[in-house]
Amino acid sequence: MVKVKLWGSLRHWTDGQSVVEVEAKTFKDLLDRLCETYPGLAPQIRRGVSMSLDGVIYREAWFQEIRPDSEVVLMPFMQGG
């Protein structure tokens, strides 16, 4: 199981939890499991989310592997100028 930290406004769809646990080995797994477990997160995930994995931000890397002890943080999809 991977502990995923969510940003505040997503708690509304996770019964108020700011950290949820899902079974995931990759970024894609993680997104799929989150959508299944918490369907309310699906619109945001479809619009785009980034994942911080042990402090490194990944924007779209589906196959990025996640270790069970990794720090995983969901973030809005990054944009810049």
Next chain:
Amino acid sequence: MKSLHISTTINGDPVEFICDPDEPLLDVLRNRLGLTGAKEGCGTGDCGACSVTLDGRLVCACLVLGAEAQGAEISTIEGMALGDHLHPLQRAFIDGAALQCGICTPGILIAAKALLEKNASPSDEEVRYWLAGNLCRCTGYDKIIAAVQVAAAEMRSA
């Protein structure tokens, strides 16, 4: 609107063109003569990107009518280098990384050349005030001022 036939001199070359009576010199240079080195950043004399000299005076080509070029001598960025020999200002701008996007560069070079022809040893402040009508949004002006001074020093010692 009846077109006008104008005879002028640009970068030392005799040039003839026709233009509308209300057509700015900048449009003539860019659209009729293919001299696109002068840029239109505003069309209202606020940015200096279209700087050229008219009878030796630094002006914005967007605020001169093409008709006024009759019998005049115009210098543009295309005439600044002599063949493949760059003007010291041009070299100093490249060497000193005094440009980023480069859209303001032709106007600034023309303006700086006009300054150094009047004042071979300007202070930094004099350079800054002289170039106040040449907007640059990339560099913060720092390297531009430095490059003008490098060129000025080189031209003084030449």
Next chain:
Amino acid sequence: MALDQPKREFRYVGTRPNRPDGVDKVTGRAQYGADMTAPGMLTGAILRSPHPHAKIVSIDTSAAAAIPGVRAVITGADFARPDDNFLRDVQENCMAREKVLYDGHAVAAVAATSAAIAKAALKAIKVTYQALPHVTDVDAAMKPGAPVVQAGRALENVPGGMSDNVTNACEFGHGDLDAGFAKADLVIDRSFKTAATHQGYIEPHACLASVTADGKADLWCCTQGHFFVRTLCSAIMGMEASQLRVTPSEIGGGFGGKTTVFIEPVALALSKMAGRPVKIVMARDEVFRATGPTVSSSMDVRIGMTKDGRITAGEANLRYSGGAFPCGTVDMGAQAAFAAYDLAAVRTYGWNALTNRPKEAAYRAPGAPQAIYAVESVVDELCQKLGLDPLMVRLKNAAKKGTLSSYGPTFNEIGLEATLQAAKAHPHYTAPLGKNQGRGLSCGFWFNFGGNTCVSLNINTDGTVGVTEGNPDIGGSRASISLMAAEELGIPYENIRTIVADTNSLGFNDVTDGSRVTFAVGLATIKAARDAIGKMKARAAKFWGIDEEAVNWVDGAAVPAGPNAGKFPPLSLAEIAAVSPQTGGPIAGHYEVNVDGAGVSFGVHLVDVEVDPETGFTKVLRYTVFQDAGKAVHPDYVEGQMQGGAVQGIGWALNEEYIYGADGRLQNPGFLDYRIPVASDLPKIDTVILEIPNPGHPYGVRGVGETPIVPPLAAIANAVSRAAGVRLTELPMSPPRILAALKG
């Protein structure tokens, strides 16, 4: 991604060679957007709404179409309505449909044989509007009962009961705020406003479109990302991507504002209708009225501090408006607001509201300058009131490796402490100040990105190298990329030429944004060089009759890996290249990747100002930028980013603003009254580059382009507030505003 230890010893990287496009740019030869021409080209022009908000009752284009020389007239009805929300917003921003949503919103366009005829045709188009109530202020737009700019655009994250204009909401942070504030000796709660500002690139948007009868199209334009232009335009025009080739011109500044399309779909539609190439060049007033300003903002920030300078809690409420279309920039601001601090309790809330203003476009670190301005202002005021040194307080609370960041992740290697220490050690920090003078300090932060990147590197038979990349060069990146290729290949910089190729020549490249190019394109170039080196090593191995593994690449040449590999003289790149036809054919390296691992970047700015107590005029006396670049590939252009960003921030702090009248019309759509800094406004901008390597890049590079615009707003505000003896809380701090504050 494997995080190798970044290389620290360099031969070419870190030097300052001349840029490859330099001569073209100092001789007027470089071709920018408006410099392109095509045979038979028509002039396109766009009719824009004088109303901030109105229903389009009817548009009669018949008189315009009847004018001799007019070859095409289009309106919003000529575009299919995209299903996707994002695309639909982009299309509707290029040309309105049922409603105009801001002063300057495009309603129709013409293509004609001359500019004069096009202008006359615009005048002949009759648009009947039904004016609607408008709102341009973010706070007013959020009030219940405000005029609704667009209904039904709220995302699922917006709580019920808010104005229809509120389109998204977000919350970030951790810890117990109440407990944190309870520990504070002083809590300050302040409200701030910032005006919308424009990127202010000197080159107006320009493009040339040519659509042929068989449905193929070419588009030349000034853009930060031609691949994205292709994505947007092909979707809006219903074309296949392969049928639309987009070629970027030289770009005359962008700063984020040229990351989307405004005129490109219009030019394509006109060209398609007219069957001839069509060029559209925006006038300066169109640039201001209809292209991307930043968000405008209204913010409340509350921070608690102990007497000894420990921040116990921080909270921010950010209300941004990205204009008439939904905008997620507030997410970035809410994440960045407290990023410089190691906090036990922090919370940021963000909202975006629609207003009758142009659609926001990115501008250097979008969303961060506003929020950080507010936070850094309150930190400074706390320092003042508690009698603490503002730099020591920043050091005491600085985020560092292992800090749980305010936006969620735990930081890796970051350079904030080192940057603050550099500022502390700099003579500027202790230089004496005179009467009416004040010194301001602010930290700044930006995430930086990587993104989709595709690079080809061709080894020419004469031993020179061509690098083909897909990101418009906005500030010298071709030089930086050549430097990295030179470093990796071990050949002189002068032997490499880097070009920016069209959309048909490479795989998809993300936009030149997010401070990504030197980082991501550089990374891909290094990897493409390694790919080519591998191939050259293989050729050498064959030549020598040894295993590929027994060949090393040293100083631009293949050498046997060790005594066991055999004794052969080195084979240089040029030697291998010369015989490449005989050894298997051309040699090229490629690399395609969606780069992650961009290192975040911190900066610290120090500024001294003098405020004229009788007029409120602020003179910037001295300015120093400290920033972590990871590794400065071409230090001249790193300094240039730091100086240019700082000066844009100075403009934002002091004079730049979108001014709307009660009629909802933009009052200052020109460089006369939209006051960007001029040369005489400024002192020298000193720079101190720090190099704390980013583990995510082979050379340790971090993006540098965006961070420098973040600190100036608060640095100047803090300096002005200290000089004037009164806290300024609204940007810009124009002289009338400062004088009013001085007079209480």
Next chain:
Amino acid sequence: MRYMTAQSAKAAATALAAEPGLARVLAGGTDLLVQMKAGNLAVDLVVDIKKIPGIRDITAEAGGFRIGAAVANAELREHAPVCALWPGVAEASCLIGSTQIQGRCTMAGNLCNGSPAGDAVPALVAAGAMVRIESPDGVRDVAVEDIPVGPGKTTLKKGEIVTSIFLPARPARSADAYLRFIPRTEMDIAVASAAVSLTLDAAGKITAARVALGAVAPKVVLVHAAAKAIIGTTLDDAALAALAKACEAACNPIDDKRGTIAFRTSTAGVLARRAAQIAYTRGQETSKAGGAI
């Protein structure tokens, strides 16, 4: 639109008078071309006056100088005797726009444009300059302050053109100064401005003064009360305070994108005070230098 080059003032005036549509004089063109570009003016005839003999000349006359209507401000700035005699007028003219604008713009154009914020105008009013106007009917001389009426409006009639501006001679120990307030250091339109011209006696007492303000009323205002406040004084603090107060009282500005009523009013007083101090110091310096040139 038609473009014509006039060979004489009379020809220019005649053409302007005869034009049934909208006719405009082209000298430097730095306002005219901007307005044409913005589509604010549908001009039918433009008469370029720069080829009129003498119109680009600066000539000494009766101890003063006659400045041709088409003399570009950059040329004025390079004319040392004018700058020495009327430094305030010279510095005001040189503040209009950028170096590029300076290469084209003229004081006469600044005046005829009718803007209350024109930089040259307050200085010319304070200087007591006279404007020479030619028309098909003849020539007349008018005080500068009688030309502007309100924003964009002047007393010039159809067929009348300004051909020169005369800066008079002045007594020893006289000087002038001009200051404007802009948010940047260059490239802005004045938010408020003040010009002060004064004459001192040997003891440093002000014997004559004229004070004019720009951008604080529909037209440039000559503030008699402000002059009165400093005449007879050595510009002590009380006189300066009275000057500023009189200037503030003469303001009738608007709130707009460039400044507020309160800001303009307060700043006009500050600028008048500072300009008076500069002019006073200059007056003392001319005295040391042995009188006016």
